[in-house]
Amino acid sequence: MIIVMKAGSTEEQIQEVVSLVRKLGYQVHLSTGVERTIIGVIGHKDKSPIQSFASLEAVESVIPILKPFKLSSFEMKGERSLIDVDGVTFGGEQIALIAGPCSVESRDQIVRIAHQVKQAGAHILRGGAYKPRTSPYSFQGLEEEGLKFLREAKEETGLRIVTEIVAIGDMDLLVEYADMIQIGARNCQNFALLKAVGQSKKPVLFKRGMSTTVKEFLQAADYILSEGNPNVILCERGIRTFEDSTRNTLDLSAVALLRNWSHLPVVVDPSHATGVRELVMPMARAAMAAGADGLIIEVHDRPEEAYSDGPQSLRPDEFKECLREVSGIAAAVGRRL
Amino acid sequence: MIIVMKAGSTEEQIQEVVSLVRKLGYQVHLSTGVERTIIGVIGHKDKSPIQSFASLEAVESVIPILKPFKLSSFEMKGERSLIDVDGVTFGGEQIALIAGPCSVESRDQIVRIAHQVKQAGAHILRGGAYKPRTSPYSFQGLEEEGLKFLREAKEETGLRIVTEIVAIGDMDLLVEYADMIQIGARNCQNFALLKAVGQSKKPVLFKRGMSTTVKEFLQAADYILSEGNPNVILCERGIRTFEDSTRNTLDLSAVALLRNWSHLPVVVDPSHATGVRELVMPMARAAMAAGADGLIIEVHDRPEEAYSDGPQSLRPDEFKECLREVSGIAAAVGRRL
Amino acid sequence: MIIVMKAGSTEEQIQEVVSLVRKLGYQVHLSTGVERTIIGVIGHKDKSPIQSFASLEAVESVIPILKPFKLSSFEMKGERSLIDVDGVTFGGEQIALIAGPCSVESRDQIVRIAHQVKQAGAHILRGGAYKPRTSPYSFQGLEEEGLKFLREAKEETGLRIVTEIVAIGDMDLLVEYADMIQIGARNCQNFALLKAVGQSKKPVLFKRGMSTTVKEFLQAADYILSEGNPNVILCERGIRTFEDSTRNTLDLSAVALLRNWSHLPVVVDPSHATGVRELVMPMARAAMAAGADGLIIEVHDRPEEAYSDGPQSLRPDEFKECLREVSGIAAAVGRRL
């Protein structure tokens, strides 16, 4: 932390701040500029209480120097994490592929699509049993019945299962049925849920919130990691901007940044990011080129009848074509599908 | 809903869409333009499944016509709601005033500040016992002990208590200790929590998410209302934008819009919206002029020692001065403090 | 400027940066933390070249300490500027009122509306003769003929005239016809135009760009001031955000911030900020309460026939009612209409 004093602060005001800093157990380093005096706060402890010094009359601003995340930082581990989801590895040379419909709609629907995405090359089946819908009047998911259908799809195809958690109370059920638990964008800073998921060892597909900065996202990941669950896979799924021709704006710089700053694997969801079927393929290719460790893509064989997210779902043959294209990019960056 | 067909759609493609619409139980109204054919979808039922028609080859886009919220809409009630919080009314001529520190830090701190804000004119005491902090390494709140201190502050001052819920599991405790339960911005679309809070009758201070549109905010309010809790008070607390000199951007147009579109009372939080003490007073005045039914303001007598949000907290004498100024504006718009 | 070295930088790397800083003529202040070394750059000169030091291998980041604007800063003047527009003062106790249609459409239209807004209480007539329209196929303005009609409106009513400049080549004409020249949001960082306008003494109504931060806005104002024109009036007109129920998001915190940071008067445009007629009145009131020195409001007596911006135009009687309401707020904050 650096405390910037206002121009014209008196020696007395500066000393008052210095002694407050020392009282909290930090060392102080004073630097006197032409117009401003700057107080460096030195020490290992959590420096967040220093933020409140900005409310002192003579203080102009308090500026953080260090990155605010810890356990998720690359420095903490020194090498990339490999995360195993029942035999599927995230973070290695091979790209992990998650596909399936937005919602589990029926036993027939999910098993049928599971076969289709498996045949196309997917490793993990996605499908929501508990749906966080914007409107309470929209389809909210089949709940436990949906989880059972997902398990049947797994038994028939061997695909691993990822599905979303929306309430802490569903945790035990989800741990039983799923191989990987998804935390959706709207719950990215639902810290109680993050702590609950952190108390299990179940792999977590952790989606960035639509207005969560990269730094905040990694601090949120620290909530899961600090509870003891190291199996966190980050997912960029688009952020909210003024652009209205796409559902969100896919932030691929964040993918490169997350891979620089963190040891955790990074997956991209081009379906939710764009909301437009024609854009899913080019964005899947671009995600691969940006360094993504995996993809999660919505696939539905009858998108016009989908209960949710039909407009952004690829049909199985389009998904196959998409993987073919992604495969070429993966090879160009030293990865493989 | 309106379905816009692509230019050059064939009669057969148009009829295919028409018959799909009818299969879902809606009536159809066809309109043939110079370049495009447009299909109006008519009927009372939830039209969200129609969105998926955008995935049909010949469909260019699907455009919603009606506002997507229902129970929270002004039309649904036809008059403004008055919501009672243990004798304090929101939505009437009198402005409801909520004040207090960001966090409950100790018995002494909360009781002391309670007396100060009561003396200045506040009706309700705020103070977080469960804190949703961006970093897991920051102070997380005193939890139940904090609730007890809040109750002691109520007993000593008569102020009503509002405090934040962060997990469904804390609901019973909060119902016992608080007069009003706050849902924070990060949980605005935590639908499981909204449903849980909706099953009580306890008044809810419901904060808009930092990237939640006004329409989505009212749909989220519908989650609480549709579970049976009519006591929802909306709170504008700033949205996330590119502007970096304030913590968020206070969206006062939203206050006027919410009052036009909804029967629910609207409160403004100028403290979190700006994050800058000097801006709290002018924004409190502006909120009043925009039509707000209440204010929630952070007050701390030693902001430089606050565990959180010190930089945006008013000191008690500043809070008093703020209310004096707000009072003049209230009178000018036919309200009173 | 503060240069933050990466953790683990060697003494040699630190000294390399120190000597580069000294070579540019600044003094250096070294501060060694637990993990990072920080180099303070001290001196009066423009420090922007220091930004490029971020490209050095051992440098983690370069952080500016001082605010980047100068001539527009409050410190530079030490008191509020009063700016005279042919007898109408901006920045004093009295609120300056600008009103009129988006575009000059005909002699009859502008003269008619001029009488109406004059009668309601406006001091200055607005009306575009050169229109910066999003589409080249939309009405582009009557150009010099429009300026003549504005002059006739002035002759008939005594209202001063403000109209927009879109090209440097029109400067002489505009100086001849107008009392105040408007720079629109899309030209906020058209620095060539700012310099041209700065070489006249004609008062400038300078609109904030839709994605211009407050700091950038004041730097842009410095372009005009540093060419020798002190008559700059800032205008907040809404910024671009994700919210889609309003045309832009009115940023009233910026109004309070601009008045704290700068000596220049600040005007608010609630018409363009919201794009919705029902919101103009509450936002005009809120702007006044936030400390605005003036208002610019679109008024049209036949908004449904307006060539542009009909949906946000008040009718003359609504404008009168708006001023009546604003007047009450002005009184409450020690101002008058």
Next chain:
Amino acid sequence: MIIVMKAGSTEEQIQEVVSLVRKLGYQVHLSTGVERTIIGVIGHKDKSPIQSFASLEAVESVIPILKPFKLSSFEMKGERSLIDVDGVTFGGEQIALIAGPCSVESRDQIVRIAHQVKQAGAHILRGGAYKPRTSPYSFQGLEEEGLKFLREAKEETGLRIVTEIVAIGDMDLLVEYADMIQIGARNCQNFALLKAVGQSKKPVLFKRGMSTTVKEFLQAADYILSEGNPNVILCERGIRTFEDSTRNTLDLSAVALLRNWSHLPVVVDPSHATGVRELVMPMARAAMAAGADGLIIEVHDRPEEAYSDGPQSLRPDEFKECLREVSGIAAAVGRRL
């Protein structure tokens, strides 16, 4: 256009709107829903005046149906444009590569870097002689002297020259010295400048504004095209969002969208988009995978001494490595460097 009437509109109110629509020369198509009546406006003419109907009492909203751009639309041409810049083609199988420093700083600097980027594989040299800087106190460019240095760099290396225009008055000079004229992000909606550039046939590198939507960007391109200059090359360079770890947010969905909606070539600027050297390479790869027709990359051999944009400049060897990586991606998508 579709006009949505308010619920409960009377037959008389509906007929009033219908007759206003007809008076403007359009046909009308009425559609009566359960709650709302919808009026389709049919006809070939510019429908922007219809927007103002939203100001009628009984009208709820006016919704555009057609895309608002014309000459830049893919439908208008039916095939992709190939644009020739003195022998370098944009839009074909081969990727066009633009590189060089942010600013021309001296004859030696620009000629030296020209040789370096030429040797690495670039086709076109970039370098600003007129610089649109945020602060008037920053380096503003060498102006005509800079143009002369660029010409010398061309004579020595054979590289074509692209440089930015900031004022209409410089047009003749720029046409003389440059092979391609750049319009920067801040001038994306400086329509007077667009018209001026449209009156030449000189190829234009047209950068998207930082808060310009894709639809607005193509309307702005229509300004250039409709003046008679068909040689427009679009450039995505990042948009402004809340994310603060990158200078802007690169919007690669926009690249795919622009290629779907328009016949014009699309170039990506990963340097300005990210502002961070480490992110330039992954974003260059991702741009290629998304379908970009070219890249513009900042290169400086002494970035720490650059007058501007040092932190985001690649060194020549990094640029060479970047092209090697991009080359692999290009091959994977059927293109070549």
